[in-house]
Amino acid sequence: MALSLRTRFSRLRVDLTPWHGSRDFRILLVSGSVFFLGGMVGYVALPYQLYQLTGSNFAVGAMGLVTIAPLVVFGLYGGALADHVERRKLLVGTGLAQVVISALMVANTLLPNPQIWLIYVCGALNAIASSLQRPSRDALLPRVVKHAEIPAAVALSSLTAQIGQLAGPALGGVLVGSVGVTWAFSVELVGIVFATLLYARLGSYRPSGQTSAPSLRAIGGGITYAFRRKDLLATYLVDMVGMFLAMPIVLFPAFATEVLKEPKLLGLLYSAEAIGAMCASLTSGWAKRVHHQGRAVVLATMSWGAAVGVAGLAPNIWFAIAFFAVAGAADMVSGLFRAVIWNQTIPDEMRGRLAGIEMLGYSLGPLGGQARSGVVADLTSVRTAIVSGGALCVVGVLGTAAWLREFWRYDARTDEHAVRERAVRAAG
Known part of the structure; x- marks a missing residue:
């Protein structure tokens, strides 16, 4: 009975097979975890900075209005692009764009009078870069693990995202409350740089099968x-x-x-x-x-x-x-x-x-x-x-x-x- 009970509990444990069996899965998992953690720190810092500068709840909520159109348009286009180009290159290219955007956010906090318009512009640009990047990242997961290991790979990816969801806002809150938004955005910048360097170490993954250039027809397909x-x-x-x-x-x-x-x-x-x-x-x-x-x-x-x-x-x-x-x-x-x-x-x-x-x-x-x-x-x-x-x-x-x-x-x-x-x- 003891052995049976032990076996039952062992079947509940998170399955680490994809981590042990795939180098590129480890790269995706670590880079995604660092990227998400840094992003959640920025997720706390951005509305805090906007509210501190404007004193307006509407100004904070307006960031959602600024990002929703890029999310829709470039999310669909990014998906079509991911089915046409080499996905590692797309991850690295969009990562570099996010590094520049995040650096602008840090630089803006150092100005005597940080520019509100620049925060909105960076928010829109970051939504574009993220929308172009995520379909390629998601599409890579089944390529880097065995078909039977996909449930375990998805569970591990979810687990690291949840850790970031817990730790990121907590760290962001401590940073903005103690040392200011500059440090919070700097942590986000470091996370993006690290993740992009890891993306560059991935193998080459060009979409298999017949592909077509990004277009309305491809998106419609x-x-x-x-x-x-x-x-x-x-x-x-x-x-x-x-x-x-x-x-x-x-x-x-x-x-x-x-x-x-x-x-x-x-x-x-x-x-x-x-x-x-x-x-x-x-x-x-x-x-x-x-x-x-x-x-x-x-x-x-x-x-x-x-x-x-x-x-x-x-x-x-x-x-x-x-x-x-x-x-x-x-x-x-x-x-x-x-x-x-x-x-x-x-x-x-x-x-x-x-x-x-x-x-x-x-x-x-x-x-x-x-x-x-x-x-x-x-x-x-x-x-x-x-x-x-x-x-x-x-x-x-x-x-x-x-x-x-x-x-x-x-x-x-x-x-x-x-x-x-x-x-x-x-x-x-």
Whole structure:
């Protein structure tokens, strides 16, 4: 019995096989971790600097308006570009552009009167560079590990991102509060430089198969491919429904201050989901034995909504933190299996464009969800907005799964796209 119990626990541990087996995966993982950590430090410093210079909440929020158009346009174009050019070169080129942009942000903080317009320009330029870079980075992951190791590789990537999500804002807050935004932006700059140097050490990865130059036709081809495959369409729609209907983060200040009467513990609300997601990542060894991945996405997203709704009923902040942590774990599981489906079934020559589309869904769903939560809270109450959002998420995801039944029946062992990619990788 003891041996059996030990075996069961060993199956829960995060699978390190991709780390041991692939040099380029290690490079991607370390560079991405450093890049994300530095980016989260800048994520804290930028709105802080804007507010210090303007005293306006609208000025801070306007950065989102400045970056949304570049995100949409260049996210789609970056995906088409990733399917045409050598991906290492694209990572290094966009990394160098981000180094220049970050250096401008540091230089601006050293001016006697930092220029507000330059902050917005740098924000827009950084959104362009990031949108061009991310599809190539995402498209590389299935190229640097074995096909069967993709679930473990996705889980490891998620784990390092969650560490950055926890440590980055904490470090950024300490830096801006103690030594100022110059040091915070400098840390971000160092992280980008280090990540770009690591990208340069990757092997050469030109897209396989027939490629075409970036164009509206190429972008349209990617969108058409996504819509024709109901399993892929479901991965986008389920996540967007879940995030749009049950995104509570914008309500955390009011929830902690006015409802739960614990303003000093507001930071724990923001950290709860990341902590839950990290716990799920650390026990993700079981994921490689799941084959009905569509069902896992549906059930995990419904669990996200249910946990958010229960957290909205919390009698105290610790109850809320616990259920937001459960929500974060469920969201991580959903994201893990969505990424596995993408990476195990999308042909390499389409992977960049589909990564660009995924990036848009990942970004626009939460943005719309925050707006929905704010409007409902103003019309009713904070509790009503959170609880109703969670309940609507469960119903909405269930309805989406019923509409796209192929997604519920998806089986990685028999799906024609997964079988084809497995054969291609074996032949390669």
